[in-house]
Amino acid sequence: MLPNRTEVLIVGAGPTGLALAVSLRQAGVDHLLIDRLPQGQNTSRAAVIHAHTLETLEPLGVTEALIARGLKLRRFAIRDRDHARLQLRFDNLPSSYPYILMLPQDETERVLGARLAALGGEVHRGVTATAATQGPAGARVTVASAEGEQEIEARYVVAGDGMRSLVREAAGIGFDGEPHEGSFVLADVRMRWALGRDEVSLFFSPGGMVVVAPLPNGSFRVVAAMEDAPELPGPADIQALVDARGPTAGENRVEEVLWSSRFRLHHRIARSYRAGRFLLMGDAAHVHSPAGGQGMNT
Ligand SMILES: Cc1cc2nc3c(=O)[nH]c(=O)nc-3n(C[C@H](O)[C@H](O)[C@H](O)COP(=O)(O)OP(=O)(O)OC[C@H]3O[C@@H](n4cnc5c(N)ncnc54)[C@H](O)[C@@H]3O)c2cc1C
Structure with missing residues (x-):
């Protein structure tokens, strides 16, 4: 008791x-x-853990441990297929943690x-x-x-x-x-990704957006808005999203889904x-x- x-x-x-x-x-x-x-x-x-969250967590004595486990990313881009429309860098943030931490x-x-x-x-x-x-x-x-x-x-x-x-x-x-219309697909995947492992990429496309971000263990997080997402998205679902909305240059191949989910907002x-x-x-x-x-x- x-x-x-x-x-x-x-x-x-x-x-x-x-x-x-x-x-x-x-x-x-x-x-x-x-x-x-x-x-x-x-x-x-x-x-994602942002710079100010790492600052806020300092007095709790956990920031160093989070950083040791996470992946620091310093670049964010909004893309339309193979064209970068907007590129941001976090290096100049007025913070001891000028990056976003993926964990x-x-x-x-x-x-x-x-x-x-x-x-x-x-x-x-x-x-x-x-x-x-x-x-x-x-x-x-x-x-x-x-x-x-x-x-x-x-x-x-x-x-x-x-x-x-x-x-x-x-x-x-x-x-x-209120509830948000539509749903989101979320998947942690192993994949070949021509854009590499140091950028969070957000693709706008007529079908909806898709975000691809590297995770610390060599995998990637894929998030996409969909009208009616499958309950348990599999490799073919994620590949179809990347093919329809992501880059066309280079090899971008989903090899394995480690965890996936659908959620409504x-x-x-x-x-x-x-x-x-x-x-x-x-x-x-x-x-x-x-x-x-x-x-x-x-
Ligand atoms: C599938 C999914 C994907 C997400 N992806 C993202 C993302 O990419 N980025 C982002 O920023 N956020 C994301 N979120 C949201 C993020 O997970 C939440 O914002 C965060 O977990 C909120 O933390 P919390 O401590 O407020 O509550 P929660 O993490 O929801 O924790 C609530 C806890 O309360 C416990 N609990 C509930 N009711 C009771 C009860 N009556 N008695 C005892 N215990 C109870 C539950 O078991 C749970 O452990 C996602 C959420 C989900 C479900």
Whole structure:
């Protein structure tokens, strides 16, 4: 069983929950971090970490470890087939980190989790928040786990529980916005790519955009907007997207799909980030397009 009382109950151990737990641990603030999953999600999802995020994470002591695992990219181009329409460099960013760092989200979560463990903290896994209420003195959250149900009293409850946040619902905070038309394909692939491994390339084409970005382990991330994406995109689907929208020069051949997913977008923002004892962060507070790789960073 978990303690029945804590200062801060963090619901959700995604990147935001883990980062907050590290901060609270460093500040010596009593807290509990719970997640309904028995283990981390182990999928690559958000693959970009921006310069300012690396700066923001410095006090948490994880920036060096992230950089050691990631791939630094200094160039971004908007292309139309074989023509570069716009080329940007990150070298001149006024930052100690003048690049974008490519790193799959499961790696980022592992680094944050390892830092939390090194500070003596932990994620209580397999624990689901099922209800939350609040009064003037604090909040009360019902949690369910293999050991049964229990109530936890907390001075504050922080929602790191993602887009369908139970805490946000319990707080009665509206999540204004709408679903985005169409869907996105996301795939980490091994492929021959004539443009090389030091640029993020965004191709605009009549069929929709496709982004190709190198990942640290020699693979590439391909993201494309589609009207109705296949549920589990395979090599032929990704090849067809690259052929229809990408470069024609050189050899660009998808050899293997390591992980793929389809997702539908919402553009939504919480009406408030706080209601009394309940606070929102991450996807519980805002969700939007992955274009620009700002979701997890925000
Ligand atoms: C397929 C996919 C691809 C994506 N690609 C990109 C991308 O390319 N770039 C980008 O910037 N972003 C991307 N995102 C979004 C990015 O993953 C999120 O912005 C980021 O994970 C948000 O972090 P978070 O900590 O707020 O929430 P999440 O990572 O969603 O974590 C929420 C956690 O809360 C837990 N939880 C939920 N409800 C409960 C409950 N009731 N009790 C206990 N635990 C609970 C969940 O198990 C989960 O671990 C992608 C997302 C998906 C799904």
